[in-house]
Amino acid sequence: MIEPSSSRARGRPRKIAGPDDLLAAALRVFAEKGFAAARLDDVAREAGVSKAALYLYFESKQAIFEALVRSAVLPNIERLERLVAEWRGGAGALLRNLVEAIARVVVESEIAAFPKLIIAEASNFPDLARFYRSQVIERMLGLLAGIVRRGIESGEFRPTDPHLAARLVIAPLLFSALWKTSFARHDATPFDPAPLLRLHVDTLLRGLA
Amino acid sequence: MIEPSSSRARGRPRKIAGPDDLLAAALRVFAEKGFAAARLDDVAREAGVSKAALYLYFESKQAIFEALVRSAVLPNIERLERLVAEWRGGAGALLRNLVEAIARVVVESEIAAFPKLIIAEASNFPDLARFYRSQVIERMLGLLAGIVRRGIESGEFRPTDPHLAARLVIAPLLFSALWKTSFARHDATPFDPAPLLRLHVDTLLRGLA
């Protein structure tokens, strides 16, 4: 998870920048410029360290990018998987809950920038794209497909292909994340995906019923 | 529209490369690498001309990118607007038709690369992002919102916010386009968004009914 010093001891004020802070800075710069257009000068300045300091923790610019992706996604996926595993209730309500949970992350954290970054650089970093696809996308789609399947088995949903339905669940979330990172910047009113996602869940649940 | 020499005079076949060919080559390279990582060497080689020749038609790399975006989107938007204007029938059937029309373009042409490019470079080229948003996104969303509004007025759809519903229509199309350009590359089976989009329209129309 990319939060400043999230792995540091609580309560003890930190003086120096650790790898997590560097990754947090890198995320901000990469999210802004994209990987190729981002300059390590900017990442270093954003982190408050010298450019050379980046090389104390990472082998190369590409290694920073890879560490960023690898470090930021798993905790969130795992949180969602826990939410699903512990759920006691109907499939529809779970879907609604999941979408709201994801929406909160999209709104509040910088994580919304990852889809943009992955999409932009997938063909330049095929290994990373494969990693992200298997560790994030497929796991999340699998999670959603499982919920849909449960809903079908319980009679809550009509029979459909759960894997396709999972993509239908995701699509407006992805839309919101991309909109936030790419277009919302210049809007007068702050970006709020909540109404869209409420309508999304309402409509989808009706559609699947 | 990015087709080799599509805007050239009919009847007089050309051998040498014109601006449209250069843009077609640029689209292929930009789609593959992204704007920043793309080299004009590659664009020139892809177009079969010298690197200097690019500067006979365009002021700069950025100008190529802008001309690319500006040239490629309007014809398609206009085609869709014509399709909608000429439609005689229900709103649901029109939505289904529109989604299918867009899906065909996504599958068959290189146009599917534009969303990726725009999303990736929106913050580096705010003017271009604004242009794309107003000329493509807003027009398309407006089109769809109009259809939804018509459906609501005719009683075909339940009352919803047409602008939000329009985004729900778009989201799986965007998902398909991005999947094609970023992840489908390494799949064994060729990418086919048709089943997903069929389920999408089915579910959405049920959900909006």
Added chain:
Amino acid sequence: MIEPSSSRARGRPRKIAGPDDLLAAALRVFAEKGFAAARLDDVAREAGVSKAALYLYFESKQAIFEALVRSAVLPNIERLERLVAEWRGGAGALLRNLVEAIARVVVESEIAAFPKLIIAEASNFPDLARFYRSQVIERMLGLLAGIVRRGIESGEFRPTDPHLAARLVIAPLLFSALWKTSFARHDATPFDPAPLLRLHVDTLLRGLA
């Protein structure tokens, strides 16, 4: 052979720098600083071109070094081999002639810098060292060993190991080349290996007799 424009058409004044000129400049700078301490800025300035121009002809700094070594040695070796092949006379006189020929090259050309460069960088560029050893050193030692063997067979020389004797012939020549490139620079009187090499041949021929 590293001579400005040696491969250019005679009589037509050249305007632009070709690879040979770049190598000639590189030799001067590498000879002065050594490979690692040499800056491509210096090579470029010495050649009168921009630093980027070096990359029109060579892949990297190392490639320049390798091309330099590979291009400069063969013509000279071949000249010596021709001299030996065409020799009609005694082994001793041939040795004296060879040493004088080499001495002239050492004095007049920049080639004397190669031993220093190879010796300094042999362990950093093992492939290049192997190339130089097999294409220059071994060939030259073979040439000399052959002459010594001829001298022994003709009774001109006493029996000795020709390969060792060849090294004895070379050693003062190497000494002279290294002295020129490393120590003679700061001497008041210009460096002249002739007296040393005269004594060398005199003494060696007496010693081998």
Added chain:
Amino acid sequence: MIEPSSSRARGRPRKIAGPDDLLAAALRVFAEKGFAAARLDDVAREAGVSKAALYLYFESKQAIFEALVRSAVLPNIERLERLVAEWRGGAGALLRNLVEAIARVVVESEIAAFPKLIIAEASNFPDLARFYRSQVIERMLGLLAGIVRRGIESGEFRPTDPHLAARLVIAPLLFSALWKTSFARHDATPFDPAPLLRLHVDTLLRGLA
């Protein structure tokens, strides 16, 4: 002399690294890479200390190099001068003895790397080159010239320029040292200059007789 802690107080074994150990490590690294390509990281690791520790004893990388040269050569020169001063016998036998003594050092110690280092860096460190030339080369040549002069005066040698003859004595020794440090590395059989140097002395003494 570069031996671990050779100048330390006798009887008190030390565990931590002193300046002599650092110089010994520096010699190994410089001999391998050359001065410019050697990294202080490597020197520190070779010495088993931190990179910062080098700066407790030396002002700079260049200072290490200079201390290395200054410390390593004088003891050996003095040993040779003592050997010569104490010699009771003919000039030829003394020469043979000297060459053998030097050959042993070349084979057994790392000192053989100095000629390579000095030759490679002479133009980058003119002061050091001057120091080495006056304190090592000139003294050694003077020593040898003195022996030759004695041999001429005693009638053992024919009249020649003693200074030139001294260079003839040195040349194959230099050749051996350079061969060891630059080319012998990749040979299957270990490098042994003894046969060459035996033939050298034999031939030279005959030649001077």
Added chain:
DNA sequence: CATGAATGAGCCTTCATTCAT
């Protein structure tokens, strides 16, 4: 004494852009 962490300066390399032909 000793070091881990940090950095300023500099170098190799790339690439969008220009220009003479």
Added chain:
DNA sequence: TATGAATGAAGGCTCATTCAT
């Protein structure tokens, strides 16, 4: 119109050197 050749302006990366502990 078209290009091969050339370059200025960075950017990634390295490394000798410093400093707080």
